[in-house]
Amino acid sequence: MLLTKKSSSAGGHASRVHSTFVHNLQRGLSSALPTMDRRAFLRRSGMGVGVGLAASQLVLVKKAKAAEGKSIDGTGKIEVKRTICTHCSVGCATDAIVENGVWVRQEPVFDSPINLGAHCAKGAALREHGHGEYRLRYPMKLVNGKYERISWDVALNEITAKMNELREASGPDSVYFVGSSKHNNEQAYLLRKFVSFWGTNNCDHQARICHSTTVAGVANTWGYGAMTNSYNDMRNSKVALYIGSNAAEAHPVSLLHMLHAKENGCKMIVVDPRF
Secondary structure: OOOOOOOOOOOOHHHHHHHHHHHHHHHHHHHHOOOOOHHHHHHHHOHHHHHHHHHHHOOOOOOOOOOOOOOOOOOOOEEEEEEEOOOOOOOOEEEEEEEOOEEEEEEEOOOOOOOOOOOOHHHHOHHHHHHOOOOOOOOEEEEOOEEEEOOHHHHHHHHHHHHHHHHHHHOHHHOOEEEOOOOOHHHHHHHHHHHHHHOOOOEEEOHHHHOHHHHHHHHHHHOOOOOOOOHHHHHOOOEEEEEOOOHHHHOHHHHHHHHHHHHOOOEEEEEOOOO
16 A cells, blocks of 8 residues: 655646656556456455355344343433453553443544554454353363363363372473463462462463563663653654564554654565565
């Protein structure tokens, strides 16, 4: 995608140069990359058939249920609860649409200076993680290649027996415990306390795994092993260097701010072993 700043001088020299540049770029890309129109793509891939089957046979969304005697058909009391997505530390704002006490849908907040009316895939599924009809609500066990539902007591007893078996055979250090970014302070405290009672120090946080290289690199570069810039800094950058990262895939919210930077003339350089 080529994103350029619109010229304020209609019909001027800058507009002609810009049009010529875009035309040449499009012509070059069309000759270098294979192209296919939408109709041919659907015909060759069979997507039209697949979409038709999916629409006719799969029910992916079910209505949530309100309290007894109340409905969620759009006629009940509608409230908008503004909240913050809890999936990461970016802090995207979300409007939860609540009808008769039921969270029925969500919308990204367009006037949020952080996510600018957008969400990543995790943020877009925020409601589904807590209120989705297909969220797993009971233990499942893989038996002969198929998952079967088991009771909570059976799950707890089997996991406890397996852990004790490992401990008796190889000692308490044979088990490694990993905390979660989704834990609050109390949950993290209880996990660490349980690990201590288990008799090991093999307990760590998942960020020590996924962010260990980031911490080391940033600390050696700027002297501080965490985020050193705000989104405002990104939007006012002159040059942005991405190493082994595709922001459109991994950080689509931050990419919005970089696209604003591109409009202001920022040069984006990508260093990635993948083509």
